[in-house]
Amino acid sequence: MQLKWGIAGVGMIAHDFLTALDTLPPEQHRVVAIAGKDVDRVQRLATLHKINTAYEGYEQLARDASIDIVFVSVLNLQHYEITKLMLENDKHVLCEKPMGMTYKQTKSLVDLAREKGLFLLEGMWSRFFPAYDALEKHITTGGLGEVYHINVQFGVQINDIERNLMKDLGGGAVLDLGVYMLQLINFIYKEPPVDVVCTGHLSKTGVDESVSCALKYKDGRTATMAAQTRATMTNKAEIIGTKGTISLEYFWCPTVLHISAANSTEWTLPKGKYKFHFHNSAGLSYQIQECWDCINKGIVESPKMSLDESILLSKLTDTMRAQLGVLESEL
Amino acid sequence: MQLKWGIAGVGMIAHDFLTALDTLPPEQHRVVAIAGKDVDRVQRLATLHKINTAYEGYEQLARDASIDIVFVSVLNLQHYEITKLMLENDKHVLCEKPMGMTYKQTKSLVDLAREKGLFLLEGMWSRFFPAYDALEKHITTGGLGEVYHINVQFGVQINDIERNLMKDLGGGAVLDLGVYMLQLINFIYKEPPVDVVCTGHLSKTGVDESVSCALKYKDGRTATMAAQTRATMTNKAEIIGTKGTISLEYFWCPTVLHISAANSTEWTLPKGKYKFHFHNSAGLSYQIQECWDCINKGIVESPKMSLDESILLSKLTDTMRAQLGVLESEL
Known part of the structure; x- marks a missing residue:
């Protein structure tokens, strides 16, 4: 089976995603179209990644019958709207995390996908790293x-300009960083x-x-x-048990699982044709392959990151944002 | 000046304290009496540490005019009562942490010591380790x-029997372990x-x-x-700044300050004549010497661990225990 991908969004993550996808077998994955609001950027990415069709806006992408699955990588604030549009047009969807800004949005998308029997996955790419499988095996x-006890930190030193932009991007410490930590804790507990x-x-x-x-x-x-x-924080997860502790570096995209001096495993990520923007983005290929594996088997939810779990995470981020005093009108 | 010490309490910490004191110059420190409820244990410790006077109960110790300062190492629940007794009898006091079980108890002891112009110190021995001085210098x-950001963990794996005893000892995660973490955070912020x-x-x-x-x-x-x-947890403190992170092992009694591969300092603790019960208890000698330094200078509060800070810590532990649902009647 060759999965035909459409790309919604032309940000840095779209570039990394396309570069990671290119490391996978072409008989399994092909990108047929890319869409975005900024035509120049759409064209630039289409040219760089040799994508035949470039759309301005997302409507045409949604109606393109040659597409099986859409990778939604627009701003957080638009995840709901664009994912909904794609599902309504019978596309499978892989949506960047957080899938919804709130529980309400997430639940609504999950309901729609289930109703239509479409594949839907929140892009919690961490879950598909082999280090997570090995970690789970070690624990179970x-x-x-x-x-x-589990302790996780995720700190990114950004400047005031970027910090002020977070509002318009639908970002913030909980939705950009917190969801990664929550999924790790939930993965274990x-x-x-x-x-x-x-x-x-x-912020102001x-x-x-x-x-x-x-x-x-x-x-x-x-x-x-x-x-x-x-x-910048230690950006590690510490998983503390009665028989020992594991310290997981780059917990959201780990390529090393260090259990002890005598028991340490390292996985090599594929090399991309182009440079990646983000750390270990080549590992997006694990997630892309998970989509293929599920759809090829006729499975509409990944067992490694279920939609019930996406719903749980959205409830938790609602709770956290409410406690922090993020405007209630948003929740 | 030779400081004449009285010891109230005959637990493991009393033994460690006496062993640490013995490493200091005898012309500065002499233990003249020890008191406790269990006569056998009082006698045993007196014999081992060559203390001339052994009292049953604390009244006689309080009235012993040859004593300058009392180390109060009874159970947490009795800190208030015994410290009060000693202050009322014009003794300086070094009291094991937590000085009071509550803000109310702590405030009352501080008021009494200040009213009488007596030296009073909560035994936050961490503060007197040279690693704390070096850490402060590095930060300032x-x-x-x-x-x-500061992240601290303190985990001790104890069994169900010990866990059930905590109630009678006036212990618990907040009062036994939490105060150490709070003092570290307050030391920095x-x-x-x-x-x-x-x-x-x-617990039940x-x-x-x-x-x-x-x-x-x-x-x-x-x-x-x-x-x-x-x-058991990592039992480290991580102090995270914009220019770097320090990971402080054994944060409550550190003998190593590792700033970078090229900048690491280790301090050697004195050797005790007897074996210590607890990790790095030889470092109690730093705290004992702080008492001497203050009293010798006529200072009634240690600048490294002020009574205002003891009051603040007691307020914080009250807040935490209330949030956890520890019986309100105790607060």
């Missing part, structure tokens, strides 16, 4: 004993927390610039997470 | 840039948080067995901390 076989409390700072425009969060789970288990837009 | 000279939120688990007897906490400070600064009684 008792390598850490009982896991009682596999159930919703019984209590979530957080605090943090809002009302966007969360920092968030620190404490989570409580059943049976004595806890977690802490923190995101900052003012300093 | 801009070595980390602006510090925006040097002002109260503007928001504190925490969650955690209570109502004692906090775990606590995870998020703190917000002015100017975009944050902190997270977590204590667990079910697993």
